[in-house]
Amino acid sequence: MRKALKRTAVMALAMTLACGMVGCGGGNDSSGNDSSSSSTKMPKSEISVGVWDGGLRYNWAERWAEDFEKANVNRSFEDGKMGVDVTVTPSKAFLDDKCAETLTDYEADIVFNEQVNYYKFITNETAYNIDEWVTAPLTEFGETKSIEDKMSDWDKKYYGQDGGEYYGVPWNNSILAINYDIKLFEDNNFYYAATGEGDSDGFVTSIDTPRSLGPDGKTGIGDNGEDYTQDDGMPATYDDFFKLCDKMVDSGVTPFTWAGGFQKYVTQLLYTLAADFEGYDDMQMNYTFDGEEDGLISIDTATNVITRLEKTLINTDNGYLLRKQEGMYQALKFMERVITTTDDNNQLKYINGSDCFGESVSHLNAQYKFLGGTLPGGTPVAMFIDGTWWYNEAYVAFNEMSALPGYGHYDRRIGLMPMPKATKDMVGQDATWMSVFITTCTVNANIGEYSEDKIALIREFFRYIHTDKALTSYLYDAHSMRPYTFELTDFEESDFSTYAIQQYNIYNKSKVVQPYSSHYKIRYYLNDWHNNFESYVDGKGSYSYITTAFNAGVTAEEYFEGMVALMNKTKWDGMIIGADV
Amino acid sequence: MITKFEWNDKRKRAVKKWSFYAALIILPLIQWAIMYVYVNINSFLLAFRRFDPASETWSFVWFDNFVSLFNDPSMAGIWEYAIWNSLGAWGISVFVGITLQLLFAYYIFKKGPAGQFFRVVLFLPSILSATVLISIYKYYADVFISKIFNLTDSQGLGIISNNNTRFMSIMFFNVYMSFGVGVLMYTSAMTSISESVFDACKIDGVNALQEFFVIVLPQIVPTITVFIVTGIAGIFTNQINLFSFYQQRAIPKIQTVGYYLYIQIYNNGSNYQYYSQPAALGIMITLVTAPVVLFARWGMKKVNPMED
Numbered sequence: 001m002r003k004a005l006k007r008t009a010v011m012a013l014a015m016t017l018a019c020g021m022v023g024c025g026g027g028n029d030s031s032g033n034d035s036s037s038s039s040t041k042m043p044k045s046e047i048s049v050g051v052w053d054g055g056l057r058y059n060w061a062e063r064w065a066e067d068f069e070k071a072n073v074n075r076s077f078e079d080g081k082m083g084v085d086v087t088v089t090p091s092k093a094f095l096d097d098k099c100a101e102t103l104t105d106y107e108a109d110i111v112f113n114e115q116v117n118y119y120k121f122i123t124n125e126t127a128y129n130i131d132e133w134v135t136a137p138l139t140e141f142g143e144t145k146s147i148e149d150k151m152s153d154w155d156k157k158y159y160g161q162d163g164g165e166y167y168g169v170p171w172n173n174s175i176l177a178i179n180y181d182i183k184l185f186e187d188n189n190f191y192y193a194a195t196g197e198g199d200s201d202g203f204v205t206s207i208d209t210p211r212s213l214g215p216d217g218k219t220g221i222g223d224n225g226e227d228y229t230q231d232d233g234m235p236a237t238y239d240d241f242f243k244l245c246d247k248m249v250d251s252g253v254t255p256f257t258w259a260g261g262f263q264k265y266v267t268q269l270l271y272t273l274a275a276d277f278e279g280y281d282d283m284q285m286n287y288t289f290d291g292e293e294d295g296l297i298s299i300d301t302a303t304n305v306i307t308r309l310e311k312t313l314i315n316t317d318n319g320y321l322l323r324k325q326e327g328m329y330q331a332l333k334f335m336e337r338v339i340t341t342t343d344d345n346n347q348l349k350y351i352n353g354s355d356c357f358g359e360s361v362s363h364l365n366a367q368y369k370f371l372g373g374t375l376p377g378g379t380p381v382a383m384f385i386d387g388t389w390w391y392n393e394a395y396v397a398f399n400e401m402s403a404l405p406g407y408g409h410y411d412r413r414i415g416l417m418p419m420p421k422a423t424k425d426m427v428g429q430d431a432t433w434m435s436v437f438i439t440t441c442t443v444n445a446n447i448g449e450y451s452e453d454k455i456a457l458i459r460e461f462f463r464y465i466h467t468d469k470a471l472t473s474y475l476y477d478a479h480s481m482r483p484y485t486f487e488l489t490d491f492e493e494s495d496f497s498t499y500a501i502q503q504y505n506i507y508n509k510s511k512v513v514q515p516y517s518s519h520y521k522i523r524y525y526l527n528d529w530h531n532n533f534e535s536y537v538d539g540k541g542s543y544s545y546i547t548t549a550f551n552a553g554v555t556a557e558e559y560f561e562g563m564v565a566l567m568n569k570t571k572w573d574g575m576i577i578g579a580d581v
Numbered sequence: 582m583i584t585k586f587e588w589n590d591k592r593k594r595a596v597k598k599w600s601f602y603a604a605l606i607i608l609p610l611i612q613w614a615i616m617y618v619y620v621n622i623n624s625f626l627l628a629f630r631r632f633d634p635a636s637e638t639w640s641f642v643w644f645d646n647f648v649s650l651f652n653d654p655s656m657a658g659i660w661e662y663a664i665w666n667s668l669g670a671w672g673i674s675v676f677v678g679i680t681l682q683l684l685f686a687y688y689i690f691k692k693g694p695a696g697q698f699f700r701v702v703l704f705l706p707s708i709l710s711a712t713v714l715i716s717i718y719k720y721y722a723d724v725f726i727s728k729i730f731n732l733t734d735s736q737g738l739g740i741i742s743n744n745n746t747r748f749m750s751i752m753f754f755n756v757y758m759s760f761g762v763g764v765l766m767y768t769s770a771m772t773s774i775s776e777s778v779f780d781a782c783k784i785d786g787v788n789a790l791q792e793f794f795v796i797v798l799p800q801i802v803p804t805i806t807v808f809i810v811t812g813i814a815g816i817f818t819n820q821i822n823l824f825s826f827y828q829q830r831a832i833p834k835i836q837t838v839g840y841y842l843y844i845q846i847y848n849n850g851s852n853y854q855y856y857s858q859p860a861a862l863g864i865m866i867t868l869v870t871a872p873v874v875l876f877a878r879w880g881m882k883k884v885n886p887m888e889d
Contacts, residue, residue, distance in 0.1 A: 098850045120851070123637070260742060263830065346735070353736025359827070360723045360741070524634035527849060534655060542658035542833035548744060566654045574649065577635035 042082040045454065047461050050108025052439075053090035055363075055393035056172060060477035061088040061112070064465050067473070077457040086461065100124050104446050109458050110465075112171050114439045118159065118516070119523050121442050122167050128443040131165035133459050138467055140460070147466040150484035154284070154514050159440075162518055169466070170514075171439035172389070173481045173507060175416070176268040179384045179391075182413035182498065183406060184374060188251050190244060190382065191233030203247060204233065212236065215418050217428030226509045230502060231418040236427045238334055241420040242341075245350050248382050249343070255350040256338060257370055258385040260361035263545040266335070266385050267533045268436050270546070271515075273331035275434035276419035280511040282325065283432060286529075287517040289319035296324040299557045319521060320572035323564045330422045332546065332556035339550045352379075357547060367394040371401060371412070383417065387436065391479040391499045409479075413498040416506065433506060434513040435483075437531070475500050481507050483514075525575040528567075535562030627860035632853040646861035653858070658833035659841055664817075667837040670752060671816045678756045679763065679808060686767030687793050700764065707761030715825045718754050741826070748835045755821050763808065770801040799886045806881040814874050817866040818842070838866065 049065065051058040065086035073083045093099060093106065094113040100120030103111060121127035134147045147169060148156055155170050185191060186207050193202055194210035204211060211233030213219050218228040235241040245255040258266045275283040278295065285291045294311040306329075312321060339356075343349045355361050355369060363386065370384035371394060384390075391414065401407035421427050447458055464470055468486040475481060476491055481503040493501060506512075515530050516522060522529065535549060536542045537558045543549035549559050631642045650656055685703060689696040706714055719741055726732065727739030732746070740746040774797065782792050798805075820840035823831045829844055836844075842859050849855035 096850055097852060101851050261830075348736060354733070354738055354742075357736065357738050358723060358742045360720045360739070520635060524852070524854060527852070527855070534658075536654060536657045541661060544830075544833060548832050548834075552744060566657075568654060570652055571654060574653070577633055 042076075042080065044083040044085040045077045045081045045457050047084060047086045047110070047458055048108045049086060049088045050094055050106060050111040051088060051090050052094040052112055052114040053092050054095070054114060055387070055389035056478055056480060057392050057395070058088050058090045059392070059395075060474045063473050063477050064461075064470055067470075068461055068464055077460075078451065078453045084457065084461075100126055103127065103442065103444055106444065109444050109447050110441065110462055111444060112439070112441050114171075115437045116440060117523065117526065118168050118438065118440050118442075119161075119518065121440075122161070126442075126445050127167040128445045128447050129165055129167060130169075130443050130459075130462065131160075133443075133462055134160075134166040134169060136463075138463055141464065141467045141469075143467060147463065147484075150466070150471075150486055152483060152485075152512075152514075155483060158514070158516055158518060168440045168442040170483045171441045172478070173483045173503070173512060174435050174437055174439060175388045175433050175503075175506075175512070176265060176272050176385070176436045177388060178269070178272075178417040178419075179370075179386060179414055179499075180382055180417045181370070181374070181380075182415050184253065184380055184382055185233075188248070188253060190248065190251075192235060192240065192244075193233075201243070201247065203244075213427075215421050215427060216431060227505050228509075230415070230505055230509075231431075234418055235420045237421050237424055238330075238337075241334075242337055245338075245341075249349055253380045253382050254352055254373070255381075256383050256385065257352065257355050257366055257373075257381045259363040259366035260354070260356050260358035262363050262366075263357075263547045264531075265363070265387065266356075266547055267545045268387075268531065269385050270328060270331040270335065270533065271434045271436055273334055273419055274325065274327035275432045275513050277327035277330050277422055277426075278325055278432070279429070280432045280513060283327065283434060283513045285314060286322050286325075287513075287515060287519065287522050289314055289316050289322070289519055289521065293322065293325065295326045296321060297326045297329060298324065299329065299561055301555070301558050301561050304555075304557050316519070316521065318569075318572075320567045320569060323567045328563070329556065329560045332560055334422075335546055336550055336556040339547060357551065363390070364394070364397070368397045371397050371407075375401070375404075375407075388416070388480050388499075388503060389478075391497070392477075410495075410497045415498060415502050431506075431510045432513060433510055435515060438514070438516045475504055479503075483507065483512065520577050521575050524577055528571070528575055533563065534566050535559045536566050537562040624860050624863055627856050628864045631857050634852065634854045642857075646857045647865065649858055650861055650865070658836065659838065659862070662834055663836045663838045663841050666748065666835060667817050667819065667839065669748075670755070670819060670821050670837055671812060673752045673756065674759065674812055674819075675809060678759050679805065681756065682760060682763035683767055683798070683805075685760065686764045686771060687797060689764065690768050690771040690797075691789065700768070703764050704761040706758045711758070711822060712825055714758070715754070715822060719826060722750055722754075744832065744834060747832075751821055751823065751826060751835065758822070766804055766808075767801060770804040771797055774800045802881070802885040802887060806878070806885065809881060810874055810878050813877050814870060815839075817870060838862070 047065075049061055051061050065088050068086055069084050075084075076082050077084065089108060091106070091108075093102065094108075094111055094116075096115050097117050097120055099111075099113050099116045100118075101124050103121065103124075103126035137144055137146045137149075148160070148166070151159070151169065159169055160166050189199075189204045189206070189209075191204045191209075192198070192212040192214075193204045194212050197210050198204050202212075211219075213236070214231030214234040215236045216228055216231050217236070219232050220228055222228055235244050248255045281291065282293060282295060285293060291314050292311060293314050296309040296312055298307045298309060299305070300307070308326075309324065312318070314322060338350050339348075341349045355366065361369075366384065367386070367390055369379075370381050372378050373381040395409060398407070398409040398412065401412075402409065406412060418431050421429065443458065443462060447455055450458075466484070468489045471482050471484055471486040472488050472491055475488075476496055479497050479500040481500075485508065488496075488504070496504075516526075533546065534542065534544050535554075535558075537549070537554050540549075540552060540554050540558065543552075543554065543559070543562070546559060550556075554562075628646055629641055629643055630639045631645065632639055685699060689700050723739035723741035732740050734743050734745075740750040778796055778800075779792070782796055787795070817838040819837060820843050821837055823835065823837065823840040824843060824847075829848055831840060831844075842863065845855060845859045
């Protein structure tokens with residue numbers, strides 16, 4: 001009896017194991033390989049792709065992998081092998097400077113990493129020299145341009161080490177933005193009407209009412225095909241913006257939300273606001289410390305009197321003075337109004353305090369509140385502050401709502417609000433956007449030990465993922481923009497989510513400031529300068545985020561001067577290298 | 582006279598014996614040498630050196646890093662909040678934490694109703710993942726408890742989100758977390774007191790309160806001393822679980838020195854140019870704390886009746 005029981009148990013276990021093994025096999029067939037005997041029997045060449053496991057996810061890399069595998073199913077790249085197997089592995093290891101030191105510890109051949117000092121890959125010799133891969137025209141894919149040709153001048157200079165060689169290329173354009181619900185705007189007439197149209201407050205009365213020109217002061221299609229319609233009807237000035245917020249409140253719509261547990265996002269929006277105020281050259285000066293600045297100010301916090309400083313020649317010795325740029329003050333002033341304006345009952349008017357300051361509200365919760373606000377029983381929210389990666393990150397929320405028409409990932413209409421201008425006389429100036437951190441695509445130095453054939457294969461895949469076709473599919477899958485100039489191929493414009501196509505238009509129409517340069521203060525002391533919003537206010541304490549400061553009664557003027565005080569000459573001079581040590 | 586055979590046998594046994602000892606302690610010794618001796622020597626040297634990120638070389642700067650602690654405006658938060666928060670956290674741990682631990686330990690020791698249940702419940706935090714517990718507590722306290730007990734502020738913020746109640750809410754969690762080990766240790770110490778002493782108490786008609794203060798407490802002073810002295814030693818390294826609560830985002834108002842030091846290294850990873858200042862701060866803290874620890878140890882010995 002016991003023997004029989006044992007046998008039965010062993011049989012059951014064996015069958016379970018067999019089922020598991022069947023489940024493990026045959027996975028590669030999903031790529032659509034044909035079943036010719038030669039390709040199924042021969043092993044495949046392998047490429048490993050590592051992706052920072054963050055908001056952008058890695059579904060886009062899986063499509064690249066699948067397309068590349070399909071296109072090369074009957075090609076032999078290495079002796080005795082047929083076809084390619086591209087593995088995509090997300091990992092938390094591909095974040096921050098540690099990645100530049102440990103990259104060679106990982107099997108990934110190509111790595112998409114975030115917030116890593118690119119030059120550290122070079123000094124640590126963990127990245128492979130891909131100069132030829134980047135500079136040679138992509139002729140094998142029927143294109144005439146090289147990867148370098150598609151990059152912005154700024155990125156060419158930075159990644160090409162000012163005329164040196166490439167060890168990486170940019171990955172994603174990561175902008176902190178005010179995202180808005182287009183349908184909610186349309187349904188509630190939240191657009192400004194063209195002059196002489198609309199209601200007495202200047203808002204449209206229906207979806208057909210002609211809209212105002214928006215902050216760029218233009219509409220229609222420009223001489224070079226630029227689409228100026230994207231911002232039509234949007235508030236042109238800060239005052240217009242808050243008038244719109246008041247209308248939202250009157251309509252029962254909460255103007256803003258963001259993740260209470262991630263106060264950094266709302267603070268980082270200061271960059272987007274400041275960049276638009278300063279313009280490309282002045283904002284980019286924050287990373288070159290070279291140029292002439294005539295927009296520096298000083299504020300007397302007792303009287304709030306603003307003094308404009310004389311035009312200053314900025315160089316490495318006095319770069320810290322850029323903390324006094326008026327753009328940052330105007331951005332603080334704007335956010336102060338968003339965060340602290342109260343209604344007649346002394347309640348926050350434009351935000352829900354428990355959502356926007358509640359520690360237990362994660363970024364995913366906030367995305368859900370924004371996307372699901374218009375569902376029955378929800379509280380509609382018009383605008384949401386988060387980085388452009390959020391749209392792909394929120395796939396679970398989109399999937400849950402996708403059964404409802406207009407709520408799916410591709411048919412939901414969410415846009416990036418163009419920054420309103422601080423004053424009326426600035427309306428019409430070109431929009432400037434800003435990326436909040438660096439993201440890079442590097443190739444692991446380990447591949448230097450591979451055979452020439454394998455290196456050639458990785459080169460081909462690397463170049464493939466920078467073709468217009470792959471850049472387009474990235475825009476489609478990630479709903480985010482890679483910072484390259486490319487034509488949309490394979491997809492119709494209507495296939496993309498509105499969010500993706502707006503980013504495409506923004507990148508092609510506007511200038512985007514990148515928060516990196518080869519200047520030594522940026523290369524070695526980035527944490528002191530960039531993404532550092534610390535402020536110290538005498539008698540009111542230290543703050544890292546504007547939200548806590550404004551909540552504690554700190555004014556925009558005090559916060560601004562507190563930021564200036566923390567980056568003084570002593571601090572700046574301490575950020576030294578080489579002979580200065 | 583020892584024969585050659587006997588001598589060889591003795592030597593073999595000695596080698597065997599020492600090999601066993603060596604095998605037993607070699608790994609812990611190596612670990613101690615790397616993780617304690619090397620780390621501390623390196624930290625000490627870091628305080629007097631500066632890293633040049635361009636050439637990746639170190640140079641001696643003597644006391645510059647110490648001077649920068651006072652000149653650097655970004656250190657304002659440390660002087661204004663972190664030091665006081667660290668001291669406050671220690672005070673709460675000692676006066677509230679240890680007091681409650683002693684009372685609960687005595688209750689369990691005296692086999693009060695549901696004593697074993699309390700023992701398990703209070704020890705539970707020590708065996709569960711702190712991250713999991715904190716996630717639960719964060720939500721539970723911030724949303725659930727705050728609403729039920731009407732602790733939300735005018736903006737609807739719960740006790741973990743409200744700037745005025747954050748610190749105390751976190752300290753409540755820390756005190757609860759410390760219960761497991763504390764109660765276990767004190768109960769064990771109480772168990773070692775001779776039964777005859779309690780029998781004598783009974784005969785003399787001593788009540789529970791008297792028994793606790795006059796009999797139990799003096800007998801377990803050595804255990805309490807360990808907690809107090811190690812607590813003082815850790816005043817400025819204790820980050821009161823702030824990282825688990827807020828990751829790098831804890832507001833300056835609730836930061837402790839331990840959290841500040843941890844975050845400096847965590848945020849800067851391999852950017853060694855940022856290591857020297859925290860190292861200098863570490864030495865300053867040691868200079869302040871070490872004499873206090875020695876004094877506390879001496880003081881506790883003085884008040885320990887068992888020393889007589």
